[in-house]
Amino acid sequence: MNRQPVQRVVIAGGGTAGWVAAAALIKQLSPLIEVTLVESDEIGTVGVGESTIPTTRTFHALLGIYEQAFIKASQATFKLGIEFENWRRKGDSYFHAFGSVGKSVWMADFQHFWLEARNQGFGGDYTDYSLEAQAAKANRFETHEGSTIGYAYHLDATAYAKFLRGLAEPAGVKRVEGKIKKIEQHPETGFVTALELESGARIEGDLFLDCTGFRALLVEQTLKTGFEDWSHWLATDAALAVQTEPVGPIVPYTRAIAHQNGWRWRIPLQRRVGNGFVYCTEFMSEDEARARFLAAIEGKPLFDPRLLRFKAGMRNKSWNKNVIALGLASGFIEPLESTSIHFIKIAITRLIQNFPFGRVTDAVTDHFNRQSRREMEHVRDFIILHYAQTEREDSPFWRRCRAMELPASLAERIALFRDHGIAYQGNDELFRIDSWIMVMLGQGVWPRSYHQLARMMEPGQLQKALSDLKAGIAQQLSRLGDHQTFVRAYAPAE
Amino acid sequence: MDRPAVRRVVVGGGGTAGWVAATALVRHLGPLIDITLVESDEIGTVGVGESTVPTCFTFHKFMGIDERAFMRATQATFKLGIEFKNWGQVGDRYIHSFGTIGTRASWMAPFHHFWLQAKADGFGGELGEYCPEWVAGEANKFITDDTRPLAYAYHFDAARYVQFLRGLAEPAGVKRVEGKIRQVAQNPQNGFVDAIVLESGERIEGDLFIDCTGFRALLIEQTLQTGFEDWGKWISTNSAVAVQCMTDEPPIPYTSAIAHQAGWQWRIPLQRRVGAGLVFCAEFMSADEAQAKFLTEIPGKPVRDPWALRFRTGMRSRAWNKNVVALGLAGGFIEPLESTSIHLMQIAVTRLIEYFPFNGFDDALIGHFNHKSRREFESIRDFVICHYHQTEREDSPFWRRCRTMEIPDSLAERIALFRENAQAYQTQDDLFRIDSWTQVLPGQRLYPRGYHHLARMMPSHELRQTLANMRTTIANRVAKMPSHPDFLNSYCPADDA
Numbered sequence: 009m010n011r012q013p014v015q016r017v018v019i020a021g022g023g024t025a026g027w028v029a030a031a032a033l034i035k036q037l038s039p040l041i042e043v044t045l046v047e048s049d050e051i052g053t054v055g056v057g058e059s060t061i062p063t064t065r066t067f068h069a070l071l072g073i074y075e076q077a078f079i080k081a082s083q084a085t086f087k088l089g090i091e092f093e094n095w096r097r098k099g100d101s102y103f104h105a106f107g108s109v110g111k112s113v114w115m116a117d118f119q120h121f122w123l124e125a126r127n128q129g130f131g132g133d134y135t136d137y138s139l140e141a142q143a144a145k146a147n148r149f150e151t152h153e154g155s156t157i158g159y160a161y162h163l164d165a166t167a168y169a170k171f172l173r174g175l176a177e178p179a180g181v182k183r184v185e186g187k188i189k190k191i192e193q194h195p196e197t198g199f200v201t202a203l204e205l206e207s208g209a210r211i212e213g214d215l216f217l218d219c220t221g222f223r224a225l226l227v228e229q230t231l232k233t234g235f236e237d238w239s240h241w242l243a244t245d246a247a248l249a250v251q252t253e254p255v256g257p258i259v260p261y262t263r264a265i266a267h268q269n270g271w272r273w274r275i276p277l278q279r280r281v282g283n284g285f286v287y288c289t290e291f292m293s294e295d296e297a298r299a300r301f302l303a304a305i306e307g308k309p310l311f312d313p314r315l316l317r318f319k320a321g322m323r324n325k326s327w328n329k330n331v332i333a334l335g336l337a338s339g340f341i342e343p344l345e346s347t348s349i350h351f352i353k354i355a356i357t358r359l360i361q362n363f364p365f366g367r368v369t370d371a372v373t374d375h376f377n378r379q380s381r382r383e384m385e386h387v388r389d390f391i392i393l394h395y396a397q398t399e400r401e402d403s404p405f406w407r408r409c410r411a412m413e414l415p416a417s418l419a420e421r422i423a424l425f426r427d428h429g430i431a432y433q434g435n436d437e438l439f440r441i442d443s444w445i446m447v448m449l450g451q452g453v454w455p456r457s458y459h460q461l462a463r464m465m466e467p468g469q470l471q472k473a474l475s476d477l478k479a480g481i482a483q484q485l486s487r488l489g490d491h492q493t494f495v496r497a498y499a500p501a502e
Numbered sequence: 503m504d505r506p507a508v509r510r511v512v513v514g515g516g517g518t519a520g521w522v523a524a525t526a527l528v529r530h531l532g533p534l535i536d537i538t539l540v541e542s543d544e545i546g547t548v549g550v551g552e553s554t555v556p557t558c559f560t561f562h563k564f565m566g567i568d569e570r571a572f573m574r575a576t577q578a579t580f581k582l583g584i585e586f587k588n589w590g591q592v593g594d595r596y597i598h599s600f601g602t603i604g605t606r607a608s609w610m611a612p613f614h615h616f617w618l619q620a621k622a623d624g625f626g627g628e629l630g631e632y633c634p635e636w637v638a639g640e641a642n643k644f645i646t647d648d649t650r651p652l653a654y655a656y657h658f659d660a661a662r663y664v665q666f667l668r669g670l671a672e673p674a675g676v677k678r679v680e681g682k683i684r685q686v687a688q689n690p691q692n693g694f695v696d697a698i699v700l701e702s703g704e705r706i707e708g709d710l711f712i713d714c715t716g717f718r719a720l721l722i723e724q725t726l727q728t729g730f731e732d733w734g735k736w737i738s739t740n741s742a743v744a745v746q747c748m749t750d751e752p753p754i755p756y757t758s759a760i761a762h763q764a765g766w767q768w769r770i771p772l773q774r775r776v777g778a779g780l781v782f783c784a785e786f787m788s789a790d791e792a793q794a795k796f797l798t799e800i801p802g803k804p805v806r807d808p809w810a811l812r813f814r815t816g817m818r819s820r821a822w823n824k825n826v827v828a829l830g831l832a833g834g835f836i837e838p839l840e841s842t843s844i845h846l847m848q849i850a851v852t853r854l855i856e857y858f859p860f861n862g863f864d865d866a867l868i869g870h871f872n873h874k875s876r877r878e879f880e881s882i883r884d885f886v887i888c889h890y891h892q893t894e895r896e897d898s899p900f901w902r903r904c905r906t907m908e909i910p911d912s913l914a915e916r917i918a919l920f921r922e923n924a925q926a927y928q929t930q931d932d933l934f935r936i937d938s939w940t941q942v943l944p945g946q947r948l949y950p951r952g953y954h955h956l957a958r959m960m961p962s963h964e965l966r967q968t969l970a971n972m973r974t975t976i977a978n979r980v981a982k983m984p985s986h987p988d989f990l991n992s993y994c995p996a997d998d999a
């Protein structure tokens with residue numbers, strides 16, 4: 009066991025993961041630790057994670073990041089949720105919004121009231137009770153101090169990494185340019201002791217963060233931690249990505265449009281649009297994917313689409329010995345629910361809370377890894393839901409998705425909602441009850457039964473309660489202006 | 503109004519579990535369901551669970567129970583925590599208080615990491631001094647009002663509590679049937695319980711049955727053979743003697759749990775008397791020896807002969823099986839060291855109300871319910887085991903065995919995390935909070951080797967000043983509170999009955 013107190017943190021690899029980690033560590037623990045980040049300008053970064061979820065705001069608040077400066081620097085726009093098109097069947101669409109839907113009581117969540125209303129012939133759509141969904145539909149957005157609207161951002165990942173670097177370096181992070189040639193380990197414990205660069209420089213450390221992306225230089229190539237493959241559930245394994253010139257208004261939501269072998273994304277930034285085409289190579293060649301992608305996108309591509317290959321799954325342990333894998337090195341779940349940057353942030357937050365000031369012990373690493381696993385598995389289940397719960401039968405890809413065997417955890421969730429209208433958010437689970445409900449309803453799971461508390465209300469009371477909620481949302485909505493106008497006035501891209 | 507398919511709820515057995523269930527169901531779902539409770543005046547109830555945890559307050563609030571009326575009717579006193587004597591070592595004493603210790607100054611680490619830094623720097627006082635409930639408990643002070651300035655629970659007379667609940671439930675529509683259960687009739691095809699047949703021959707049919715028949719577990723075990731998971735290897739106490747005593751002592755606002763060579767004793771102060779009990783492991787102490795020890799040490803004249811109880815620690819493999827939900831002792835038993843019995847009933851009936859099977863029974867719902875019950879039970883089990891295992895006592899075979907026994911992985915991990923880094927955590931179905939673990943583990947003589955160093959980022963004199971101010975603020979607050987007996991006298995003096 010390493011009994012040296014941890015003081016020197018070495019981050020291997022820049023990119024989003026590396027700079028998120030560096031900025032957070034230096035901001036939170038700088039008098040207690042030294043942070044060195046090694047990266048090479050020659051190695052490109054994978055910039056697929058350009059759509060985020062609301063936890064990003066919490067993370068920025070912890071770092072004391074000023075929202076307008078961040079938005080200007082990273083060309084960001086606001087995001088109220090994701091519109092899913094063609095998922096349940098072709099031509100269908102639904103919205104997964106941030107924020108909470110309706111009003112719940114301790115005995116039962118809002119959907120039970122709404123389901124009773126539907127049963128009685130009124131009530132409208134579930135998302136009628138979501139301010140965020142209604143605002144997105146109307147292209148409206150505003151935020152100011154004290155506003156409660158739930159939102160995240162679309163951002164340029166490369167610019168974002170640069171922005172974080174601009175915070176981290178002046179605060180004391182030492183950046184070393186160079187490619188890693190060799191990783192030194194302690195002969196007895198196997199703990200990583202230093203990185204050797206091609207220049208011959210040697211960077212010693214006590215704790216190493218592996219932000220080397222899919223290569224996973226430390227956690228896998230050195231420590232042979234192992235990878236758990238989830239591709240039997242999440243079969244897409246390639247993506248083409250390109251930026252285009254903007255067409256039409258800047259909408260405050262991500263679009264996720266299913267096609268016969270996967271889906272494509274559309275992420276509006278202030279001056280351009282991020283596009284991607286996710287597919288399964290078993291059912292589609294790269295040429296075909298390129299052709300279909302270019303035919304589908306709106307706006308002029310700014311370069312040739314870049315190809316990425318990936319495999320869904322997670323590292324058996326994200327923390328192994330004195331190495332913590334962050335970002336792609338720790339695992340990959342496709343960006344359908346915009347969770348990549350979240351995983352980086354939640355992991356670094358947890359590392360700061362569990363920072364091994366003394367020695368690295370199994371108690372801490374096991375606890376950390378257990379939480380990471382639960383988080384990843386939960387998100388995995390949520391993504392599988394989009395593929396498996398579909399009525400599409402128009403291609404071998406969708407037929408296989410429909411027929412696949414689900415993880416037990418997901419099968420139980422679907423059954424609970426289908427048979428009782430119940431959804432839940434367990435420990436370490438990112439997605440809220442409302443998220444599960446929006447996506448399950450959108451994918452066509454309609455509850456057969458639900459809690460009957462609303463039947464105890466006086467006649468007319470349920471109808472009145474629901475119309476009051478709708479009226480409240482309409483009123484909030486009327487106070488919001490156009491998204492694009494707001495972004496341009498609030499924090500125009502530099 | 504449409505009536506649900508599952509509408510007729512039959513509660514088998516009265517006692518605390520039965521009446522807690524009946525009252526909560528009728529209060530929350532009364533218009534939708536019919537509730538019948540079957541009990542026999544001839545069958546005594548086990549009344550050990552007279553000390554509660556703060557969730558009891560919330561449960562009562564949701565039911566709209568008037569706190570003063572409840573306290574007057576049940577001779578209740580307020581409870582701010584539990585005093586543990588002789589647990590880490592003979593002569594040791596610590597208090598596990600309710601409430602929050604310190605303030606959450608940082609998302610990075612809870613308050614006790616600041617305190618540990620202070621201790622390393624040679625100042626900071628006692629951890630309890632940062633907890634208003636601890637300070638008030640030690641000073642025998644108490645106050646409550648609409649702002650609920652202290653986190654508290656109750657001590658009460660369980661038999662009177664049952665009467666009190668019955669007085670709410672019957673007028674609200676619960677039908678009580680007097681009689682002994684002779685037979686449980688099952689559906690020949692699916693094994694679901696169809697009806698309870700009484701000795702009188704009366705047949706009480708239902709859609710959903712709640713088994714509150716205590717250790718006998720007439721429906722869940724004798725009928726459905728659900729199975730029991732035995733935890734005796736970890737919690738080996740299996741017997742108790744208990745009695746109420748007269749007392750002139752003014753009641754203190756905490757329970758006492760005093761360890762002895764083969765178990766422990768409780769003292770539960772009520773308004774006019776003290777509940778006392780002695781829990782022991784029959785392998786290391788005979789019933790006669792226990793009885794003799796108990797009678798010489800009880801704090802006053804017993805109001806009757808002590809009654810003896812035998813029990814087995816563990817839980818029903820499934821709390822909900824087919825159309826039977828087991829509540830209270832029928833669902834499982836963890837000895838009352840942390841006063842969790844009534845909590846487990848209340849949380850189970852609350853969950854049943856949330857997950858009420860209006861349109862029938864299926865595995866997803868039942869599985870989810872059972873999964874949550876199991877996590878709750880196991881987490882309480884771990885907390886109780888911790889008191890026995892994490893000790894330096896070696897003065898008897900009982901304690902030597904406790905010290906060296908293997909413990910569940912979940913607890914071993916918690917202990918290791920605290921020992922190495924002073925970390926504690928509470929997950930969704932855990933009753934006990936971080937502050938509970940941070941009081942009990944050091945109380946049991948486990949002192950952390952490391953802790954979060956965030957407090958090193960502030961100057962030592964600033965830390966010293968901040969902590970001193972916190973202690974002073976709490977001490978001043980508590981000094982202004984009335985004494986616990988005075989407050990009881992003005993707020994909720996026990997009814998003459």
